[in-house]
Amino acid sequence: MGRHVVGRVSDVPPGDRRIVTAEGRSIGVFNVHGQFYALRNSCPHQAAPLCLGSIKGMTMPGKPGEYIWAREGEILRCPWHGWEFDITTGRSIFNPHKMRVKAYDVTVENTPDDDESVETFDVSIEDGWIILHV
Amino acid sequence: MVSTDPVLTTTTEHRAGIIDCDVHPMPAHLDEIRAYLPMPWRDRFGGGGRGFFGNPSHGARLDSTPPGGGPAGSDPDFLRKQLIDEFGIAYAILMPRAFCNVHPDPDMGNAIAAAYNDWLADTWLSRHNPDGVFKGSITINIHDPAAAAREIDRWAGHPHMVQVMTDSGARAPFGQRQYHPIYETCERHNLPLAIHPGTDGMGINVQPSPGYPTHYIEWHTCLSLGFQAHLVSLLTEGIFERFPGMRVSLVEGGVSWLPALMWRLDAEWKALRVEVPWLKQAPSAYLRDHVRLSSQPLENPDNATHLLQILEMMDAAHVLMFASDYPHWDFDSPTHAFPKLPPDLHRRIFSDTAREWYQLPAAPEV
Numbered sequence: 409m410g411r412h413v414v415g416r417v418s419d420v421p422p423g424d425r426r427i428v429t430a431e432g433r434s435i436g437v438f439n440v441h442g443q444f445y446a447l448r449n450s451c452p453h454q455a456a457p458l459c460l461g462s463i464k465g466m467t468m469p470g471k472p473g474e475y476i477w478a479r480e481g482e483i484l485r486c487p488w489h490g491w492e493f494d495i496t497t498g499r500s501i502f503n504p505h506k507m508r509v510k511a512y513d514v515t516v517e518n519t520p521d522d523d524e525s526v527e528t529f530d531v532s533i534e535d536g537w538i539i540l541h542v
Numbered sequence: 543m544v545s546t547d548p549v550l551t552t553t554t555e556h557r558a559g560i561i562d563c564d565v566h567p568m569p570a571h572l573d574e575i576r577a578y579l580p581m582p583w584r585d586r587f588g589g590g591g592r593g594f595f596g597n598p599s600h601g602a603r604l605d606s607t608p609p610g611g612g613p614a615g616s617d618p619d620f621l622r623k624q625l626i627d628e629f630g631i632a633y634a635i636l637m638p639r640a641f642c643n644v645h646p647d648p649d650m651g652n653a654i655a656a657a658y659n660d661w662l663a664d665t666w667l668s669r670h671n672p673d674g675v676f677k678g679s680i681t682i683n684i685h686d687p688a689a690a691a692r693e694i695d696r697w698a699g700h701p702h703m704v705q706v707m708t709d710s711g712a713r714a715p716f717g718q719r720q721y722h723p724i725y726e727t728c729e730r731h732n733l734p735l736a737i738h739p740g741t742d743g744m745g746i747n748v749q750p751s752p753g754y755p756t757h758y759i760e761w762h763t764c765l766s767l768g769f770q771a772h773l774v775s776l777l778t779e780g781i782f783e784r785f786p787g788m789r790v791s792l793v794e795g796g797v798s799w800l801p802a803l804m805w806r807l808d809a810e811w812k813a814l815r816v817e818v819p820w821l822k823q824a825p826s827a828y829l830r831d832h833v834r835l836s837s838q839p840l841e842n843p844d845n846a847t848h849l850l851q852i853l854e855m856m857d858a859a860h861v862l863m864f865a866s867d868y869p870h871w872d873f874d875s876p877t878h879a880f881p882k883l884p885p886d887l888h889r890r891i892f893s894d895t896a897r898e899w900y901q902l903p904a905a906p907e908v
Contacts, residue, residue: 454878460605487604488873490597 413520414538420444423481427459430542437514437540438463438495440482445495446512446540447484452500456488458509466492466501513541559630560876561896563836564738564793564865567636567666567676568615574665578657583650587657590641592744595761597871606869614869618670625868626675629876632893633677633902635704635865637738637793638662640681643709644745651683655693667702677900679707679736685746687720691727698731704900705734705791710768711741713748717772717779729787734834734899736791737772739765769795770803773833777807780820782832791834791899794867798841801855804829829861834899836865837891838874846881859887863896 412430420426420439427436427449434449436459449459465480483501484493492501498511516536569575572589579587606624608617615621625631638661642654658681667678680697682690697703706728714720716737728735742765743749750768755761769792781788804826811818811825835856843849853862866874876892883891897904 454873454875456603456875457605462599462604485599487600488871490599490871 410542412540412542414514414540417516417536417538420538423463425459425463428540430540433542435459435512435540435542436484437538438484440495443496444514444516444538446514447493447495447498448510448512450509451486451488451491452507452509453486453489453491456486458484458486458493461485461487463495464492515539515541559632560864560892561633561635561900561902562625562629562631562866562868562876563635563791563863563896564838564867565621565625565634565636566615566868566870567618567621567638567662568613569661570612570616575654575657575661578660579653583653583657586650587654592641592644592741595758597758597762600871602869602871603873618666618676621868622675625866629866631675631876633675633896633900634868635677635679635896635900636662636666637679637707637736638681639740641709641741641744642681642683643685643711643741643747645683646746648683648686648689652686652689652693655681655683655690656696659693659697663697663700663703667700671702674702676702677704677902678702679705680733682706682708682724684708684712684716684721684724687723691723694724694727694731694733698727698733703733704902705736707736707738707793709740709742709747710737710750710765710772710795711744711747712768712772713746715771715775715779717775717777717781719779722784725781725785725788728789729785732787732901734789734791736793737769737795738793739768739795742768765794766796766799770799774803774807774825776833777825777828778818778821780818782828783820783822789832789834789899791836791863793836793865794838795835796839796841797835797837797856797862798849798852800835800861801852804856830857834861834863834895836863838865838867838879839872840874840879842879842881849881850883853883853887859890860895862891863899864892 410431414426414428414437422439422442425436425438435446436449437446447459449457451458462485463481464483464485465477466483468476468478470476482495484495493509498509500507517539518536520537576584576587602614606614608620638658640654640658642651645651662678666676680694680703682693694706741747743754750771751764808824808826
């Protein structure tokens with residue numbers, strides 16, 4: 409498993425994202441309410457650049473005629489066909505069990521170097537380093 | 543007058559690839575269209591299509607916005623990069639979206655159709671088309687058939703105009719006799735008529751479902767209803783007997799409904815042939831000579847085998863042509879929209895059928 413420095417925490421503020429290439433793969437790294445997540449930048453449907461999609465909330469399942477808007481900032485909508493994915497898990501909204509995009513671990517560490525102990529810090533440490541594990 | 547500019551030549555280099563039968567060029571600004579509109583239409587033209595039934599997320603691929611600004615599909619260089627070069631497209635059949643058929647005033651609809659044709663010819667089909675990759679469609683106002691016929695006459699013979707096009711939105715099924723001047727003209731110039739979704743239920747057009755649906759998902763799913771009604775009308779009214787050279791391209795109208803509809807229609811014909819005695823054969827038998835469907839939006843059942851079976855049922859090797867609908871949101875990728883196809887069928891759908899239909903220059907093998 410490779411360890412890839414994405415940047416400083418302050419480089420990717422909440423609600424933002426950064427597209428990186430790691431081990432030949434295009435991967436999107438997202439800051440969702442201060443927590444970092446990473447998804448493969450290729451939609452499992454038709455290989456669109458998924459991570460360029462809009463970051464939204466979603467209408468939650470409810471009764472007919474009821475609109476419950478929730479999970480603001482946690483849902484990635486494919487830039488082509490609009491399929492919704494949960495950024496925190498990579499699972500699709502319409503079929504989370506069968507349709508999903510590869511998710512990767514992301515940690516926030518106090519050093520970009522590999523030979524330090526992999527001690528993770530709370531994301532409130534604004535000068536921490538975002539490390540993507542592929 | 544059709545321009546005879548020397549850049550309007552067609553080269554055949556690098557032309558063995560895919561033919562994309564539904565690509566949407568957009569003006570960067572409506573003023574580009576207004577420049578071709580005489581007064582009083584120049585002042586009155588506001589663009590626009592349906593005003594509602596918009597995709598709740600996005601109507602065009604979010605990554606298709608040109609880096610230099612402007613709407614999706616408005617930058618020929620970026621379209622070349624993202625579609626033509628990315629997928630090895632040999633020819634892109636351009637379908638401008640004039641929405642001229644919504645207007646109650648036929649003179650206004652005719653003026654808008656003519657302006658879009660002038661704009662397309664001066665831009666995408668000439669100065670942005672040194673290699674001839676772009677082929678155009680002649681926009682007509684379907685509600686004024688005599689004027690539409692004159693507009694077709696104005697462009698027939700242009701080296702890059704390969705068909706006539708209308709929205710599917712209509713006030714009557716397209717087989718009816720008021721449209722005959724259009725078909726006579728298409729036949730005379732050997733130009734197919736493409737029907738493309740749009741303006742159904744908008745402006746003066748009727749909605750091809752029982753009333754207006756509530757949601758975009760309903761409206762968009764049911765776009766194929768108008769196509770089915772138009773096709774049944776064209777077949778049963780004997781358009782292909784009256785105009786034996788007439789050809790129709792059903793673009794973006796859906797695919798997998800065709801076998802079931804033709805089974806139904808052929809069954810009806812066995813009992814009701816007496817009503818339409820001009821049909822010399824079962825209605826479905828006219829398809830191979832007179833009708834093509836473009837593939838996008840391709841239905842994709844969970845079991846890909848089912849789709850392959852439908853392709854066989856519908857004679858896809860002869861009637862189906864690939865389309866991407868770039869840059870719209872439901873773009874079908876040439877490399878991902880279809881399940882794995884037998885090589886011969888792939889070649890028919892992605893290249894040969896459209897090459898024959900639009901009589902595009904044969905290409906060297908790559």
